[in-house]
Amino acid sequence: MNDYDVVIVGGGMVGSMLAAALATRDGLGASLKIALLENRAPEPFEPGSDPKYDIRVSALSAATQAMFENVGAWQGIVNRRACPYREMLVWDGEAHGRTHFKSSEVNMPELGHIVENRVMQLALLDRLLTLDNVDYLCPVSLQGYQLVDQGVVCDLSDGHKSITASLLVGADGAQSTVRSLAGIEVERQAYPQHALVATIQTVLPQQDITWQRFQPTGPEAFLPLCGNFASMVWYHDEEEVDRLRNLSDEDFIDEMEQAFPEELGGIHKLLERGSFPIAKAHAEHYITDRVALIGDAAHTVHPLAGQGVNLGMLDAAALTDVVADAHSAGHDIGGRRQLRKYERWRRGENSIMISVLDGFYHAFKPQATAFQKVRSAALNIADSAGPLKRFVMHYALGTSGQLPTLAKKSFKGIRSNQE
Numbered sequence: 468m469n470d471y472d473v474v475i476v477g478g479g480m481v482g483s484m485l486a487a488a489l490a491t492r493d494g495l496g497a498s499l500k501i502a503l504l505e506n507r508a509p510e511p512f513e514p515g516s517d518p519k520y521d522i523r524v525s526a527l528s529a530a531t532q533a534m535f536e537n538v539g540a541w542q543g544i545v546n547r548r549a550c551p552y553r554e555m556l557v558w559d560g561e562a563h564g565r566t567h568f569k570s571s572e573v574n575m576p577e578l579g580h581i582v583e584n585r586v587m588q589l590a591l592l593d594r595l596l597t598l599d600n601v602d603y604l605c606p607v608s609l610q611g612y613q614l615v616d617q618g619v620v621c622d623l624s625d626g627h628k629s630i631t632a633s634l635l636v637g638a639d640g641a642q643s644t645v646r647s648l649a650g651i652e653v654e655r656q657a658y659p660q661h662a663l664v665a666t667i668q669t670v671l672p673q674q675d676i677t678w679q680r681f682q683p684t685g686p687e688a689f690l691p692l693c694g695n696f697a698s699m700v701w702y703h704d705e706e707e708v709d710r711l712r713n714l715s716d717e718d719f720i721d722e723m724e725q726a727f728p729e730e731l732g733g734i735h736k737l738l739e740r741g742s743f744p745i746a747k748a749h750a751e752h753y754i755t756d757r758v759a760l761i762g763d764a765a766h767t768v769h770p771l772a773g774q775g776v777n778l779g780m781l782d783a784a785a786l787t788d789v790v791a792d793a794h795s796a797g798h799d800i801g802g803r804r805q806l807r808k809y810e811r812w813r814r815g816e817n818s819i820m821i822s823v824l825d826g827f828y829h830a831f832k833p834q835a836t837a838f839q840k841v842r843s844a845a846l847n848i849a850d851s852a853g854p855l856k857r858f859v860m861h862y863a864l865g866t867s868g869q870l871p872t873l874a875k876k877s878f879k880g881i882r883s884n885q886e
């Protein structure tokens with residue numbers, strides 16, 4: 468008898484979602500016992516106490532929102548902070564191409580929400596702490612594991628005994644320890660771009676819209692946060708990002724104001740700035756004996772279209788379907804035959820998204836002037852061709868493709884392109 472059915476390493480957004488999904492899955496009746504290991508607890512966030520903004524924010528798709536609702540963690544987000552956006556403007560800064568997406572075009576109340584990463588983690592954690600079949604072990608990290616008959620023995624960081632499970636899941640991010648311990652190779656390619664992210668206070672209140680401009684130096688994005696706050700992302704080469712990081716607040720604000728459209732109004736205050744290297748990576752396998760990888764442990768994508776965490780959430784939901792089916796049928800949930808179903812499902816879909824985002828990067832990269840007319844025409848066509856535009860929107864909303872149960876259950880009253 469193993470201590471747990473599933474041990475998940477990494478209590479970030481994706482690992483926490485998997486724990487909540489497996490523990491609350493209809494039909495399993497809380498029969499799976501789950502351990503979630505996290506080595507660093509998220510900073511607390513007390514609603515009403517004007518907590519500091521997390522510099523890491525994500526644009527959540529409708530599919531991801533449905534998952535939060537279905538595991539009972541969406542209210543935990545709303546009670547803290549989430550900013551819905553109903554429009555998305557994408558244009559080419561060097562030519563005349565532009566596309567304006569509106570939620571009304573796909574009968575959705577909004578296109579998505581901008582949510583701080585820490586808020587997502589905390590909302591899921593609140594939910595997990597109400598579930599008897601989940602143990603949240605923090606701060607704990609995985610040191611190693613061995614395969615034994617019918618399971619894995621996981622060696623934990625100092626002071627914690629080893630635990631056994633039928634299935635070990637790596638949700639431990641881009642530098643995944645589980646992936647290395649399992650000997651799974653990863654194909655990684657750094658982009659010659661870094662992202663400079665800044666949290667700002669704006670003069671105007673937020674306008675329900677995300678802005679993305681493609682410049683010869685790289686994309687620039689403006690994401691609304693609640694009230695008069697916003698997150699700005701500038702993609703540039705490393706040198707330029709370093710220069711921007713080291714400017715005084717006043718000079719930085721001046722440059723930002725010049726770069727972003729006038730409609731956004733002025734910047735009142737800079738709260739924080741940070742930078743991240745950008746890379747695409749794909750694990751050669753998502754599974755091996757008794758091990759599965761999800762989220763950034765399995766893949767990272769260029770963040771220009773805000774898809775990274777949304778893809779990871781779909782991995783968590785798909786793995787939940789596969790584990791639930793195996794468990795209900797009395798099969799071994801860590802068996803390769805079962806896990807292969809997960810790998811076939813998600814690796815194919817993620818490969819497509821990695822290629823699409825890589826294509827965007829190359830079409831808009833600084834040296835891509837030869838593509839200028841084509842990409843401008845493509846943006847204009849996407850804007851005027853109704854069915855094509857709706858297809859692209861459903862793709863971004865996460866409501867197309869083979870949706871796992873958790874992601875489709877609550878599109879109640881919302882028309883998806885699967886209907």
Ligand SMILES: Cc1cc2nc3c(=O)[nH]c(=O)nc-3n(C[C@H](O)[C@H](O)[C@H](O)COP(=O)(O)OP(=O)(O)OC[C@H]3O[C@@H](n4cnc5c(N)ncnc54)[C@H](O)[C@@H]3O)c2cc1C
Binds near residue numbers: 608664770
């Ligand atoms: C600039 C930028 C902007 C982005 N914007 C968006 C966006 O708008 N929308 C979007 O969908 N995505 C976006 N992304 C991508 C998104 O941030 C990632 O895809 C997401 O964080 C992946 O979540 P995860 O839970 O898989 O991994 P992580 O967030 O990396 O979480 C991994 C967790 O595992 C823990 N951990 C690691 N090792 C161990 C160990 N050995 N033992 C125990 N715990 C461990 C870590 O502490 C962490 O909590 C962006 C990324 C960047 C760089």
